[in-house]
Amino acid sequence: MRRTALAPALFAAATLLTACAWTPTADSTPTTAAARAPTITADADGHSAGDGHDHDEATEHYHGPNVTWDANAEARVKDTAAKAMVLFGRPAVEEKTWFKDLEPMLAAEYKENARYIDPARVPFSTVTDGPAISREAQNPMTVTAAFDTNAGPWTMMLHRTGQDDPWLVTSISPVSAP
Known part of the structure; x- marks a missing residue:
């Protein structure tokens, strides 16, 4: 710009x-x-x-961090996504505990939204498959993780700011029917 x-x-x-x-x-x-x-x-x-x-x-170069996609990055993002999705899908857990457990894996901008989620309203309690990771070929910093749950398919967006920085969840949402 x-x-x-x-x-x-x-x-x-x-x-x-x-x-x-x-x-x-x-x-x-x-x-x-x-x-x-x-x-x-x-x-x-x-x-x-x-x-x-x-x-x-x-x-000419991008004036940001030098970030690459490799097997380690894929393993780390899959691990974070799987843990976050299991913690998200716990409708029987008390709200404060639910948020406290999930909070360390959330990006700052998503924390504010997640703070107001009532876990009792999350419709799934079991992840049946996933994460299946997809990303844009030239973007090693943002991925989409797809999951199947006992309440249908869900997606999660994750982002990192540097090669060794943690993957953080930026959104979790159900997949809308076409």
């Missing part, structure tokens, strides 16, 4: 500077200030040649 907003602003600024520096005269020759004005070409990040940034597209 920053790239999209910055490029037009830089273009407008360069155009304005060029217009101010070059004033046509009777013989249409540029003024001495315009002749000395440098041409600035900026990339999408607002960086220009000679600013100390590498601008080779082949070496």
Whole structure:
């Protein structure tokens, strides 16, 4: 989003500077200030040649953590998902205990929602299959875990912020019939 907003602003600024520096005269020759004005070409990040940034597209990189998908990541996310789903599907457990047990596996934004879930209203008590993990090919940080329960299919979203950071649950919901 920053790239999209910055490029037009830089273009407008360069155009304005060029217009101010070059004033046509009777013989249409540029003024001495315009002749000395440098041409600035900026990339999408607002960086220009000679600013100390590498601008080779082949070496452009994401400015986030270096996270990869491997067998360890898959084993960890499956373990977290399975534990969280079992803890979620306990309708007979008292509300405070239910939340306290589940809370360490929840992402901050989902904790607020889960705090108000009445476990007695969770319609399943047994996970019959899963988790089956799916993810986007280029995203090693977010996955969907699918489960079958004694009340039908459910899904869970999990996310991590770094390679060694824990997988945290961002949502748990029943699968709607098509």
